[in-house]
Amino acid sequence: MANVSLTNLHKSFDRTEAVCGINLEIADNEFVVLVGPSGCGKSTTLRMIAGLEEITEGDIRIGGGLVNDVPPKDRNIAMVFQNYALYPHMTVFQNMSFGLRLRKYPKDEIQRLVGDAAEVLGITELLQRRPKQLSGGQRQRVAMGRAIVRNPQVFLFDEPLSNLDAKLRGQMRIEIKRVHQHLKTTTVYVTHDQVEAMTLADRVVVMNNGLIEQVGTPSELYHQPKTHFVAGFIGSPAMNFLNCKLFKDSGSLAVSVGDILKLQMPADRNTRYEPYLGRDLVLGIRPEHVHEKRAGNEVQTEVKVNFIEPLGMETMVYFTVNGVELCGRVSPEADPRPGQTAVLSFDAGKSHLIDPETNQVL
Amino acid sequence: MTVGVAVRGLPERAPSVRRGRFYLWLRRRSTIAVMMCFPLLAIITCLVAYPFAYSIYLSMLNKAETAFVGFGNFLFLFKRETFWLVVQQSILFALVAVIFKALIGLIAAHAVNTIPSKGQRKWRGMMMVPWVIPPALSTLGWWWLFEPTYSAFNWLLAEFAVPAVPWLSDVFWARFSVILVNVWVGAPFFLIMYLASLKSIPEDLYEAASIDGASAWQKLFHVTLPMMRNIIAITVLFSIIVTFANFDIVRVLTQGGPRNSTHLFATYAFRVGIESGDIPLGAAVSLFMFPALAILSFVILRNVRQRTVNI
Numbered sequence: 001m002a003n004v005s006l007t008n009l010h011k012s013f014d015r016t017e018a019v020c021g022i023n024l025e026i027a028d029n030e031f032v033v034l035v036g037p038s039g040c041g042k043s044t045t046l047r048m049i050a051g052l053e054e055i056t057e058g059d060i061r062i063g064g065g066l067v068n069d070v071p072p073k074d075r076n077i078a079m080v081f082q083n084y085a086l087y088p089h090m091t092v093f094q095n096m097s098f099g100l101r102l103r104k105y106p107k108d109e110i111q112r113l114v115g116d117a118a119e120v121l122g123i124t125e126l127l128q129r130r131p132k133q134l135s136g137g138q139r140q141r142v143a144m145g146r147a148i149v150r151n152p153q154v155f156l157f158d159e160p161l162s163n164l165d166a167k168l169r170g171q172m173r174i175e176i177k178r179v180h181q182h183l184k185t186t187t188v189y190v191t192h193d194q195v196e197a198m199t200l201a202d203r204v205v206v207m208n209n210g211l212i213e214q215v216g217t218p219s220e221l222y223h224q225p226k227t228h229f230v231a232g233f234i235g236s237p238a239m240n241f242l243n244c245k246l247f248k249d250s251g252s253l254a255v256s257v258g259d260i261l262k263l264q265m266p267a268d269r270n271t272r273y274e275p276y277l278g279r280d281l282v283l284g285i286r287p288e289h290v291h292e293k294r295a296g297n298e299v300q301t302e303v304k305v306n307f308i309e310p311l312g313m314e315t316m317v318y319f320t321v322n323g324v325e326l327c328g329r330v331s332p333e334a335d336p337r338p339g340q341t342a343v344l345s346f347d348a349g350k351s352h353l354i355d356p357e358t359n360q361v362l
Numbered sequence: 363m364t365v366g367v368a369v370r371g372l373p374e375r376a377p378s379v380r381r382g383r384f385y386l387w388l389r390r391r392s393t394i395a396v397m398m399c400f401p402l403l404a405i406i407t408c409l410v411a412y413p414f415a416y417s418i419y420l421s422m423l424n425k426a427e428t429a430f431v432g433f434g435n436f437l438f439l440f441k442r443e444t445f446w447l448v449v450q451q452s453i454l455f456a457l458v459a460v461i462f463k464a465l466i467g468l469i470a471a472h473a474v475n476t477i478p479s480k481g482q483r484k485w486r487g488m489m490m491v492p493w494v495i496p497p498a499l500s501t502l503g504w505w506w507l508f509e510p511t512y513s514a515f516n517w518l519l520a521e522f523a524v525p526a527v528p529w530l531s532d533v534f535w536a537r538f539s540v541i542l543v544n545v546w547v548g549a550p551f552f553l554i555m556y557l558a559s560l561k562s563i564p565e566d567l568y569e570a571a572s573i574d575g576a577s578a579w580q581k582l583f584h585v586t587l588p589m590m591r592n593i594i595a596i597t598v599l600f601s602i603i604v605t606f607a608n609f610d611i612v613r614v615l616t617q618g619g620p621r622n623s624t625h626l627f628a629t630y631a632f633r634v635g636i637e638s639g640d641i642p643l644g645a646a647v648s649l650f651m652f653p654a655l656a657i658l659s660f661v662i663l664r665n666v667r668q669r670t671v672n673i
Binding site: 050051052071072073077078079081082083085086087088089098099102103130132146 | 564566567569570571572573574575576580584585588589591669672673
């Protein structure tokens, strides 16, 4: 077990900078998920931790030791790849024991370690099969088995579930969580799927354009995003954004979206928002904070429904405000109909204001 | 009245039933498949099956091709020392040449594979040159390099005060020369096959092996070679067959000499059948290796098929 420390980490491919100087401390036993859109540098960062990519600048420390020039085999890490990377000519047992055999472990020890790992993952009966004879989920388990059998300091997962169907992905997510709770090994997990990030991570690292946008617990990222990007990236459906203006309305602060919508901001934000009085800002509000009329002093407005997405336990409502299509989340009993009008409430207390010049949430 | 209708109906119905079955048979996928293969089957029959059957027939005739002698020609060959020399030389030639072609091809394929893809094409093209030049023509160039009077190799050796080498007139050096030229001509085929195979090995297998702790050699033996086994087997099989059947290199360089020591089955069959006018005996020489190569092909291809199912 070990902590992982990234200091001013850079990676350039020719003239393209993939990772632009990131700093991150991953504690011992922690499960950290790097999440972000394609090309944000998350996989490159993981590969640099693994030693599969050279570092252009900066330092990587595993367990306190500098590993910049240490080859992958000597970093005591294990990696699970997106395409499993199982050796197709070897049986499951041979795949799982390959690293141990290369390290000249005694045969009895290999049998015991592979047997234990196979039992944890429920693949004991598959040990004599070849990867071709396995399903996607079974291959993923074998790839995990190969990783855990060596009892490494750090687990690295590079989008391990992206080749599985939705149902299997859900099952494997639970499996990975279970294995981490069992082994408590420091884990760095890369994904572009925010559901995986939110459900698995102790802490999530949101990356964009080679930089870290925000590091925090899933709840922090969801409820207190620090940047426009994080606010829009975390959450599905995505947060609604509307151009607005901050003004003073009978002693308190409020934002107006054209002439259509006026939201009173909570009084406890006055100090934070006052310097931005009269400025053009961006209002961010999540779909679940735009809902059918309920008891309370929320702002209500009448909108024309463009279309709906009934999901059973709730219905997503799409409508246009000030030329921008927004999404709301209402109870199925509200029964919104496309083309008809509906009265929706905006929960201003859960909204965010973003400075469009700095893209920071105020 | 009823009888009349039945009689009129029969001749009309019978052909329609026959036509229906014929059309159904024509529309079957297996029938269409065979019909689409027919042009190829016809070509193979004319250019492979017929000459092969005819050479078997020829090999069982006497020199004048007037009487059937059964295995007489083969029994005659078994008693001739020159024939066993040819067998020995053919096996030596094929094995040594194929081993070196495979080794050089593997090393060159790895070397080319490490070149960044931007500059790889020109190296690939240059390395394929020996294989695309007609062998008879390139062998003439080699003959000039080996030829005693103007030998460029001997001229180079003389520059370093090394005595001239009798490249084509000494048994050892003549065998060395024909094998060298065959390796030069054939190695690019291995290179291109191995390169294609190397490129098809997923990069993440090597990355997984790196993390598992494999050194470069261990990656070669535990990842690269097992992943290339089928291509290696097929390339080696193909090359063994083609090398055993080689004609032009020996014909141009040594004509089988000195003292028949570089003859291969094809050049010896030509000597016996065409130059000496004993076509049945020549046919017997050329057929000699067929059973061994057929068994070898069967075994290798069966292994390839089994591996394809498992991997």
